Amino acid sequence: MIAAIRSEFVKVTTTRLWWVLALGLFGYVGFTAGLLAGLLGALGSQIAQRPGSPQVPMDLVAPVVYSTVAAVGYVFPLILGTVATTSEIRYRTLTPTFLAQPRRGTVLGAKLIVLTAAGALFGVIGLVASVGIGAPILAATGNDAVLQSPDTWALAGRVVIAMALWAAIGVGVGSLIQNQVAAIVSVLVFTQFIEPILRFGSSVWDWTASVGRFLPGAASDALVGTTIYNAFGIGSSARDPLQWWQGGLVLLVLALGAAFAAYLTTWTRDIS
Amino acid sequence: MSGTTIEFHSVSKRFGAVEAVNGLSFTVPPGVVTGFLGPNGAGKTTSIRMLLGLVRPSSGSATFGGVPYAQLERPLATVGTALEASSFHPGRSARNHLRIFAAAAGIPAPRIEEVLHLTGIGDVADRRVGGFSLGMRQRLGLAFALMGDPEVLVLDEPVNGLDPEGIRWMRELLGHLSSEGRTVLVSSHLLSEVQQTVERVVIIARGAVVYEGTLDSLESAVRVSVLVDSPDRDALRAAIENAGLGLVASSVSGLTVAGTAQDVGAVALRAGVSLSLLVPERANLEDVFLSLVGVGGAAAGSWAAPDPTRGTSTDPGPGVQP
Numbered sequence: 001m002i003a004a005i006r007s008e009f010v011k012v013t014t015t016r017l018w019w020v021l022a023l024g025l026f027g028y029v030g031f032t033a034g035l036l037a038g039l040l041g042a043l044g045s046q047i048a049q050r051p052g053s054p055q056v057p058m059d060l061v062a063p064v065v066y067s068t069v070a071a072v073g074y075v076f077p078l079i080l081g082t083v084a085t086t087s088e089i090r091y092r093t094l095t096p097t098f099l100a101q102p103r104r105g106t107v108l109g110a111k112l113i114v115l116t117a118a119g120a121l122f123g124v125i126g127l128v129a130s131v132g133i134g135a136p137i138l139a140a141t142g143n144d145a146v147l148q149s150p151d152t153w154a155l156a157g158r159v160v161i162a163m164a165l166w167a168a169i170g171v172g173v174g175s176l177i178q179n180q181v182a183a184i185v186s187v188l189v190f191t192q193f194i195e196p197i198l199r200f201g202s203s204v205w206d207w208t209a210s211v212g213r214f215l216p217g218a219a220s221d222a223l224v225g226t227t228i229y230n231a232f233g234i235g236s237s238a239r240d241p242l243q244w245w246q247g248g249l250v251l252l253v254l255a256l257g258a259a260f261a262a263y264l265t266t267w268t269r270d271i272s
Numbered sequence: 273m274s275g276t277t278i279e280f281h282s283v284s285k286r287f288g289a290v291e292a293v294n295g296l297s298f299t300v301p302p303g304v305v306t307g308f309l310g311p312n313g314a315g316k317t318t319s320i321r322m323l324l325g326l327v328r329p330s331s332g333s334a335t336f337g338g339v340p341y342a343q344l345e346r347p348l349a350t351v352g353t354a355l356e357a358s359s360f361h362p363g364r365s366a367r368n369h370l371r372i373f374a375a376a377a378g379i380p381a382p383r384i385e386e387v388l389h390l391t392g393i394g395d396v397a398d399r400r401v402g403g404f405s406l407g408m409r410q411r412l413g414l415a416f417a418l419m420g421d422p423e424v425l426v427l428d429e430p431v432n433g434l435d436p437e438g439i440r441w442m443r444e445l446l447g448h449l450s451s452e453g454r455t456v457l458v459s460s461h462l463l464s465e466v467q468q469t470v471e472r473v474v475i476i477a478r479g480a481v482v483y484e485g486t487l488d489s490l491e492s493a494v495r496v497s498v499l500v501d502s503p504d505r506d507a508l509r510a511a512i513e514n515a516g517l518g519l520v521a522s523s524v525s526g527l528t529v530a531g532t533a534q535d536v537g538a539v540a541l542r543a544g545v546s547l548s549l550l551v552p553e554r555a556n557l558e559d560v561f562l563s564l565v566g567v568g569g570a571a572a573g574s575w576a577a578p579d580p581t582r583g584t585s586t587d588p589g590p591g592v593q594p
Contacts, residue, residue, distance in 0.1 A: 007376035014368035015361055092359040093372075095326060096416060099353050100376035102325050102342040270327040272318070 004101050004110035011093075012118055017083055022125050025069075025076040030129035033068045037134040040064070041141030062146045063155055063226035065134035069126030070162040070224045074217070075191045076126075077119035077163045081170020082187055084115055085262075086180035094271055104267050108175075112168050112259055119167025123160035131156075155225055158244060162223050165251040169216070172258020175266040191217065213242050214250055222247030275302030275453050276337040276350070276423045278323065283332035284479075285318050292318045294479040295332070300457050300472075302423070305450045307470035307487075308459040311565050315479040316459045317355075320428055324353060336424055348377040351424045352417035358409070362402025366393055366412050369401060370419060379419055387415040392441075406433030414442075424455040431465055443469045463561040477565035491557060498536045501526030501549035511543030512536070528553070 012018055040061045088094045101107050135145040146152050170187075177183035195217045202212025212218060222242035242250065278300035285293040293315040300306045310316050321327040323334040325341035333340060336351060344350045360369055370384045388394040391411040396404070401412065410433050417425055425446075431439045446469055450456045460466045463473070473490060475483040483490060497520055502508035509527060512519055517539060518530035526549050529536050533552045540547050 003376050003378050007372050010368065010372045010375050014365070014372070015363045017363075087361060091361045092356070093361055095355055095359045096353075096373050097376070098326060099324060099351075100348050100373040102344070102347055270321070272321055272327055 001106055001110065004106050005113055007097075007100065008107075008110045008114040011088075012084060012114055015087075017087075018080060018118060021076050021080050022122060025073050025122055025126050026129045028076075029069050029073045029126045030133045032072050033065050033130035033134035034137055036068060037061075037065045037137035038141065041138045041143045058143070060226055061143060062134075062138055062152065065138065066127065066130045066152065066155060067159060067224045067226055068134075069123060069130050069159045070220055073122075073126045074163060074166045074220055075187065077115075077122045077167035078170045078173070078187055078191065079184065080118060080122065081115045081167040081172075082174035082177075082183050083170075083180065085111070085171050085174025086178060086183045089174075089178050089266075090180045098271060105263060108171075108259065108263055108267050112171055112255075115167045115171050116164045119170075120160050120164035122167065123163030126163065127156050127159060158224050158248075161248060162220050162251065165223075165248070165255050166220070168255035169251065169258055172255060172262045175262030176258060178266060216251065216254055218242075219247040219250035219254075223251060274423070276455050277301055278334070278336060278424065278426075278455060278457060279338070280319070280323070280334045281332050283319065283322055283334050284330045285315075285322060285327065286330045292479055293322070293329075296476065296479065296481060297332075298474045298481050298484050300455055300474070302455040303450060303453050304471040305446050305456040305458060305469055306472040306474060307463070307466045308457055308474050308476070309463055309466070309561065309565075310459075310461065310476040312461050314461075314476050314565065316461070316476065317428060319476070320355070320426060320457075320459060323426065324351070324355075346377065346420070348373065348379065348420035348422065350420070350422055351426060352420060352422035353425075354410070354413035354417040354427045354430055356428060360401040360404075360409065360412065363400055365398045366401055366404070366415075367397040369412065370415060373416060374419060377420055383419060383421075387418045390418060391415040407435060407438055410434055410438075414445075422454070424457075425449060426457050428459045429461070430458060431460070431469075439465075462558075464558050467557060475561065475564050482564045490560065496530075496532055497553045498529050498531060498533050499526045499549065499551040499553050500529055500536050500540070500547060502540065502545050502547050504545060507543065507545045508540060508547075511539055511545050514543070515539040525549075 088097065097107055098104060131147070135147060138145045173187060174183050177186055195215055199212055199215055199218055202208040202215070213222065219242060223244050224247075225244050280296050280298050283293055283296040284291070296315070296319055300308075308316055308320070318327060319334070322329045323341065335341075336344065341347060341351065367384060367388065370387070371381070373379075374381065374384055385394070388397045391414050393408055393411045393415065396408065401409065404412065410430060414427070414430065417427065427446075431442055434442060446456050446458065458466055458470060467487070470487060472486050473483065474481060500508065500512075505527070509519065509522075512527065512529055517536065519527060520530050521528040533550055537547070537550055
């Protein structure tokens with residue numbers, strides 16, 4: 001198993017995919033966090049003073065800024081896990097992989113472990129962007145960056161867990177969709193379009209909201225705790241969101257379920 | 273090297289309604305290079321992939337000295353494999369490609385450098401494989417196969433895409449490896465491509481073995497014929513017919529007679545016919561191969577009768593089933 005993990009590690013680190021995505025994550029999260037920190041930090045208190053305007057709970061501003069990593073950036077580890085898997089099918093590297101390690105379950109397990117770790121690393125990279133850019137802007141606009149608070153570090157830990165699980169989910173998604181282009185398009189369409197609509201739509205009635213909170217993005221937000229979506233009730237099933245650990249459990253079940261389905265289908269079929 | 277024999281025991285594979293491989297049984301002994309031949313679609317690649325545990329047989333088993341690939345303790349150190357020349361991520365360098373599988377198989381890093389140089393791609397090892405020519409990919413595939421210093425080599429169309437120099441190099445390498453007592457199985461859809469490389473051949477067609485044995489006995493199975501002529505051709509024709517020799521064909525260049533030059537010469541001498549031409553002819557081995565695998569149209573069944581009358585003969589020729 002150690003050998004298989006080392007092999008999968010070399011696979012991930014020897015193509016450009018991981019650092020191109022990491023760079024994209026850093027840029028996207030940094031931009032979003034900076035924008036939010038600037039807007040909410042500078043204008044939040046002014047808006048709140050005007051009668052009839054939506055209230056921005058100022059104690060949530062820092063967590064919302066920091067958690068942009070998972071709120072908007074979770075698609076990056078998801079794509080990483082997906083493409084790391086579909087490229088093996090696309091470029092037929094599964095053939096030499098299974099020649100070197102005929103126990104396919106071991107290969108899948110090693111891939112899940114390595115990509116989960118890579119997803120966690122993406123979480124850390126994202127946090128460097130969201131905290132590194134968001135905190136100085138918050139401080140500059142006269143807000144408390146709450147970097148000393150244990151709550152902030154607990155949030156950071158949950159962000160890392162969420163990002164790690166998203167990469168693991170990607171492995172299952174990539175195994176099941178197989179076609180690289182179709183997989184990337186599916187992931188983007190689902191995460192950027194279908195799920196936001198479902199989350200927004202499901203918040204209309206109580207019963208749909210109780211289902212909608214199990215949507216992967218909603219579960220991820222529940223795990224992280226405070227994100228732009230659930231802090232301000234944007235498209236969230238605010239009524240009765242999942243506990244953080246329940247959200248994590250939903251993602252974990254998704255990751256393991258997809259991996260199990262992948263093992264039963266793609267990973268044990270004939271490789272020709 | 274103790275020697276490992278590859279054994280196919282009535283291996284079959286069905287894809288839906290299509291019987292890709294049908295009760296394949298043969299063995300590949302150590303110490304010689306064995307050609308695994310058949311036209312495209314004969315089931316070669318499927319057979320090899322079943323041997324390597326990549327495709328599950330519908331029935332039967334293929335083993336290395338009795339052990340299925342998936343149960344080999346150290347697969348890459350036992351069997352070296354080069355399959356199609358496209359199992360590479362184009363964005364990865366040749367060296368990194370090998371590092372991945374060296375890590376998985378516990379092969380030490382210095383061995384990567386050894387096989388890179390042995391296969392002649394040491395200078396381009398840090399370039400992305402996406403820019404490699406087919407020949408360079410073949411060499412990288414071979415480097416992967418040799419990495420574990422295996423007792424058995426299974427190579428699918430290894431000379432495909434190599435230049436003449438590369439083919440010669442490959443031939444010498446495979447000969448050297450087999451002389452060390454290794455088992456070498458080389459597949460090809462062209463007999464001529466591996467004719468000078470292999471000693472034994474296993475020929476398959478439509479998923480079943482049609483010939484298994486040495487290349488020499490395949491050659492001797494080819495019925496010999498002689499092109500003979502005389503200033504008095506009618507007398508020669510009569511002599512041959514009287515002697516009971518088979519007249520296969522007649523053309524401007526002479527008569528094609530089934531038999532050895534010795535027999536035909538003796539017949540002419542007894543009949544007092546002077547000869548102006550006596551040339552032994554041997555059917556092209558490739559034609560034999562094509563007739564065995566049942567392709568090549570008119571060549572089938574008429575390979576004993578070479579040009580220019582090919583296709584006019586109805587003689588099915590002797591069977592060459594072992």
